[in-house]
Amino acid sequence: MTQPPPPQPKTTPVSDPSGEAVVPAEQPRLLDRDLQWLEFNRRVLNEALDPRTPLLERLSFLGIFTTNLDEFFMKRIGALYPRATRSSAHSSADRALALAIRDTLRPMLEDQARCLDDEVRPQLAARGIQLLGWEELGEDECAAMQRYFQANVYPVLTPQAVDTGHPFPFISNLSTSLAVALTYPGSEERIFARVKLPPSIPAWIELPTSSMATRRFVSLRAVVRHNLSELFPGMEVRETMLFRVTRNADVRSESIVARDLLETVAEEVRRRRLQQGVRLEHRRGADPWLLLQVVEAMGFLPEQIYELPRDLDMAEYRNICKISDKELHYEPWTPVVPPALGKKVTDLFSAIRAGDILAHHPYEDFEASVARFIRTATQDKDVLAIKMTLYRAGDESPFIPLMIEAAEAGKQVACLIELKARFDEHRNIRWAQALEDAGVHVIYGIIGVKTHAKTAIVVRREPDGLRRYAHIGTGNYNPQTARLYTDLSLLTCNPEITAEVGEVFNHLTGRSIRHDFQHLLVAPINMKARLLAMIRREAEHRAAGRPARIVAKCNQLEDPEICAALYEAAAVGLQIDLIVRGFCLLRPGVPGLSESIRVVSVIGRFLEHSRMYFFQNGAGDPFDGDVYLGSADLMQRNLEERVEVAVPIYSTALRQRCWTILQTMLDDQRQAWDMQPDGSYVQRQPSPDDDSPASRGTHRSLMEAALRSVRE
Numbered sequence: 031m032t033q034p035p036p037p038q039p040k041t042t043p044v045s046d047p048s049g050e051a052v053v054p055a056e057q058p059r060l061l062d063r064d065l066q067w068l069e070f071n072r073r074v075l076n077e078a079l080d081p082r083t084p085l086l087e088r089l090s091f092l093g094i095f096t097t098n099l100d101e102f103f104m105k106r107i108g109a110l111y112p113r114a115t116r117s118s119a120h121s122s123a124d125r126a127l128a129l130a131i132r133d134t135l136r137p138m139l140e141d142q143a144r145c146l147d148d149e150v151r152p153q154l155a156a157r158g159i160q161l162l163g164w165e166e167l168g169e170d171e172c173a174a175m176q177r178y179f180q181a182n183v184y185p186v187l188t189p190q191a192v193d194t195g196h197p198f199p200f201i202s203n204l205s206t207s208l209a210v211a212l213t214y215p216g217s218e219e220r221i222f223a224r225v226k227l228p229p230s231i232p233a234w235i236e237l238p239t240s241s242m243a244t245r246r247f248v249s250l251r252a253v254v255r256h257n258l259s260e261l262f263p264g265m266e267v268r269e270t271m272l273f274r275v276t277r278n279a280d281v282r283s284e285s286i287v288a289r290d291l292l293e294t295v296a297e298e299v300r301r302r303r304l305q306q307g308v309r310l311e312h313r314r315g316a317d318p319w320l321l322l323q324v325v326e327a328m329g330f331l332p333e334q335i336y337e338l339p340r341d342l343d344m345a346e347y348r349n350i351c352k353i354s355d356k357e358l359h360y361e362p363w364t365p366v367v368p369p370a371l372g373k374k375v376t377d378l379f380s381a382i383r384a385g386d387i388l389a390h391h392p393y394e395d396f397e398a399s400v401a402r403f404i405r406t407a408t409q410d411k412d413v414l415a416i417k418m419t420l421y422r423a424g425d426e427s428p429f430i431p432l433m434i435e436a437a438e439a440g441k442q443v444a445c446l447i448e449l450k451a452r453f454d455e456h457r458n459i460r461w462a463q464a465l466e467d468a469g470v471h472v473i474y475g476i477i478g479v480k481t482h483a484k485t486a487i488v489v490r491r492e493p494d495g496l497r498r499y500a501h502i503g504t505g506n507y508n509p510q511t512a513r514l515y516t517d518l519s520l521l522t523c524n525p526e527i528t529a530e531v532g533e534v535f536n537h538l539t540g541r542s543i544r545h546d547f548q549h550l551l552v553a554p555i556n557m558k559a560r561l562l563a564m565i566r567r568e569a570e571h572r573a574a575g576r577p578a579r580i581v582a583k584c585n586q587l588e589d590p591e592i593c594a595a596l597y598e599a600a601a602v603g604l605q606i607d608l609i610v611r612g613f614c615l616l617r618p619g620v621p622g623l624s625e626s627i628r629v630v631s632v633i634g635r636f637l638e639h640s641r642m643y644f645f646q647n648g649a650g651d652p653f654d655g656d657v658y659l660g661s662a663d664l665m666q667r668n669l670e671e672r673v674e675v676a677v678p679i680y681s682t683a684l685r686q687r688c689w690t691i692l693q694t695m696l697d698d699q700r701q702a703w704d705m706q707p708d709g710s711y712v713q714r715q716p717s718p719d720d721d722s723p724a725s726r727g728t729h730r731s732l733m734e735a736a737l738r739s740v741r742e
Contacts (some may be wrong), residue, residue: 042424047187049718050177050552060616061617061709063615064102065130066615066709068135068138069553069709070611071095073631074091074094074633075092075095076090076633076713078145081679085150086154086351086353086358087444087635088149088347088357088359089351090347092347095344096142100204104279104280104308105276105279105280107131107276109280110127132333138641140246143339143341146344151366157358158245159245159350160246160247161234161247161350162248163252164252164256167248171248174239175235175248175256178253179253179260183250183257184260185318186231187225187226187254187261188225189223189225189262191223192221192224193221198327202226202325203276204274205226205229206226206272206273206343206346207223207224207274208224208227208228208254208270208271209323210224211223211268211270211317211319212267214264214265217265222320222323223262223565227250227251227254233250233251233346233348234249234350235247235250247345247350248268250710252322258270268651273311274310275310276307276311277308278306278308307328308334309336310328310343312335312336313340314337314339325348363733365391365393365396365398365513366400366739366740367394367395367399367740368387368389368395370387370506371389371399377522382499382521385681387521388521388687388688389516389521390687391516391518391519392512393516393733396513399519399521400503401429401506401509403486403489404429407499410490413436413488413491414491414496415444416433416441416486417446417535418445418485418487418507419485419486419507420447420448420506421448421507422506422511423507425457427507427508427509429507430465434464434465434468437465438469443470444470444472444535445471445472446475446481446539447461447473447474448481476650479554479670479673480646481672482661482674482688483675484501484502484503484504484506484674484675485500485501485502485534486500487500487528487530488529498523498531499522500527500528502519502522502527502675503661504519504640504660505519505640506518511639516636518640520684530550531550534550534552534673534675538673549677550677551676552673552675553670553674554667554672557676562591562595564594564643564656565592566595566598567606567645569602571646572602572603576648577646577650578604579604579645579652580643581607581608581642581643582609582642582644583640584609584662585611585639585640585641586611586612586614586662587608587663588614588665588666589666589669596627597623599624600624605626607696608627608628608629609692609696610705611632611637612630612631614631614705616629617705619706619707624707629705630696630702630704630705631705631711632703634729635729636729641660641662641663642688642692643657643658643659644657650666652689653685653686653689654685657678657684658674658677659676659679659688660676660677661675675681690735694728697724698714698727699714699722699725700726700728
C-alpha cells in the first residue's frame with residue numbers, strides 16, 4: 031500500500047524572485063544555538079507525525095520529543111536565569127530569548143497533542159489498545175480501579191495542604207503533581223493542597239477487563255483524581271489542576287580542588303534538586319486560583335509558564351510503547367558479528383595484529399567487538415595492564431565488573447571515571463567507589479575539563495616483547511545505547527597509534543602534557559588547530575585546482591572559528607558536506623558566503639551519534655583521502671574544554687567503509703533533511719516508484735549491507 035507523504039515543516043526559507051533561498055544581509059552569519067536546537071527537536075517530532083513510522087514507534091517519538099525538551103530546559107534555559115540576576119542587560123536579553131523559545135515551541139506542542147489525539151490513540155484503539163478516560167470505564171471497571179487505588183496507590187501518596195502551619199511543599203524536578211482546591215463543608219474559603227503522582231507506579235494501568243483481543247488502560251492521574259475523597263475525608267474538592275515543574279540543572283561550583291572533586295560533584299548533585307524552577311507546565315483550562323498559588327509560591331515569570339493542550343509528560347506512555355505487536359514496531363534488528371571477528375576467530379589479539387578492525391554499531395555487535403576486547407584482555411594471562419575511560423556506561427555495564435575482575439587477577443588497571451557527566455553523576459560516583467575498593471587505580475578527571483574521550487588500551491606480553499592494543503571509539507562504553515546509537519569503533523595495535531593513546535592516558539593520570547601528537551587529534555591540545563589547518567589546506571588544494579572536498583559528520587556544529595574557516599573555504603568554491611544530526615549554527619547555501627556548503631540531518635530509528643571527518647587532501651580517489659573518527663563534535667566546549675580523541679584511519683579498506691557510510695547518508699532520500707539558509711529544514715521525499723537503497727533510508731540501507739557482509 032502506498033503511504034501518504036509525511037507532514038512538512040511549517041517554516042520555509044526566504045526566497046528571492048528567482049526562487050533561490052537567501053539570507054537577508056542584516057542577519058548574523060551564525061544562527062542562535064537554542065533556537066536551532068528546537069529545530070532539531072522539530073525533526074524528532076516529525077518522526078511521530080510521519081505516518082510511515084510504525085504506530086507504537088510514533089508514540090515513542092512523542093515521548094522522546096518531551097524528554098528532549100526536559101533536558102533542554104534543565105541545561106540551557108536553566109542557565110539563563112542565574113545570569114539574568116547579575117545585570118539588567120542580561121535579564122532583558124535572556125527573557126527575550128525565553129519568550130522566543132516559548133513562541134517557537136507553541137505550534138510544536140499543538141502538533142504533538144494533535145498527533146496523539148487525532149491519530150495515534152484512535153489508531154491504537156483500532157488495533158485493540160484502548161487508552162481510556164475515567165468516564166469511559168464501566169461500573170465494574172471503576173470499582174476495580176477503586177480497589178486498585180486502595181491497595182497499590184493510596185499507601186504511597188502523601189497529601190500536602192498549605193496553611194499557616196504547613197508551608198508550600200517542595201516540588202521535585204520533573205514530577206507530575208495534582209493541585210487541589212479544597213473547602214470545608216459550608217465554607218467558600220479555599221485551601222491549596224498538592225498530591226504528587228508516584229513515579230514508582232505505571233502511568234497507565236491495565237484494566238482487568240483486558241483480553242487477548244482488546245487491552246484497556248486508564249491513567250494513574252485519572253485514578254488518583256477520582257479518589258481524592260479518600261485523601262481528604264470530610265473536605266470538598268472544588269477544582270484540580272495537573273502541573274509539572276522543571277528545575278535548573280546548571281549547577282557549577284565556583285572552585286574545585288583536585289582532592290575534593292568527588293565530594294564537590296556529590297554536593298552539586300544534592301544542590302541540583304533544590305535549584306530554582308525554570309518551567310511550569312499545566313493543562314489548558316487550568317483553574318486560575320490554583321495556577322496563581324503555584325506561580326506565586328515558586329516565583330515563575332510569565333515566559334516560564336507553558337499551557338499545554340494535552341498531556342504534560344508524553345514519556346509516561348513508555349509502558350504502552352513496550353506492548354508486543356511486531357506490526358506496530360520497527361522490524362526487529364539483531365546486530366551482526368563483524369566479519370573480522372566471526373566464529374572462526376578464536377584469538378582476538380591475532381585478528382587485530384592481522385589488521386585494524388572497524389565495527390559499526392548497532393549494525394555490528396558491540397558485545398562481539400568492544401566488550402569482547404575488554405573481556406578477553408581481562409581473562410588473558412599475558413595481559414599485564416588495562417586502562418580505559420568511562421563517561422556514561424549504563425546500568426547494565428559489563429565493564430565495571432570486568433575492571434574489578436582484572437584488578438583482582440593482579441593486572442594493573444586504571445580507569446578514568448568522569449564524575450562530571452551530567453545526570454550520570456550518582457552512578458559514576460558509585461562506580462568509582464566500587465572500583466577503588468577493588469584496587470583499581472581510579473582517576474576522577476582533570477580539573478576544569480571533562481574527559482569525553484572513548485579510549486581503552488591493553489598492554490600484553492608477547493614473544494617479541496610488550497605490545498599495546500587500543501580501542502578508540504565515537505560512543506560511550508554503554509551496551510544499551512550501542513543498540514540504539516550509531517557509533518564507530520576502531521581496534522588497532524598500530525604502534526604509532528597505541529603509543530600516542532598511551533600518552534593520552536599518561537596525561538589523564540599523571541598530568542603530563544604532550545603537544546607533539548603526530549597521529550591523534552587530542553583536545554584541548556591539538557585537535558582544534560589541526561582541524562582548522564586541514565580546512566585551510568583543503569581550500570588551498572581547491573584554489574590550486576587539485577582534488578578537494580570536506581565531508582564532516584557530527585552531532586552539533588557550533589564552534590565560531592570552525593564555522594569561520596568553513597565559510598572562508600567556501601569562498602574559493604570548496605565543496606563541503608556537513609552531516610549534522612542536531613543543531614548547526616552555520617548557514618548553508620547563502621550566496622556570496624556559503625554557496626558550496628550543504629548541511630544534511632538524518633533522523634530515524636537509530637540516533638546518529640558517530641563523528642567522522644573526511645578531507646580529500648588532493649587525492650584523486652576519495653579512498654586515499656584523510657579520515658578521522660573520534661569522540662568530539664565541532665563545538666567550542668568539545669574542542670577547548672574537554673579531553674577528546676580522534677584517530678586517523680590508515681587502512682584503505684577501512685577508509686572505503688567510512689566513505690560508504692558518509693555517501694549513504696548524503697544520498698538518503700527517506701530520512702535526510704536539507705538545512706535552508708534561514709535555519710529551517712526540508713525533508714527529502716523519494717519518488718513513488720523509487721526502490722533504490724536511498725529511498726529506503728540510511729538505517730535500512732546499512733542494516734541490509736551488514737547482513738550482506740556476513741553472507742559473503
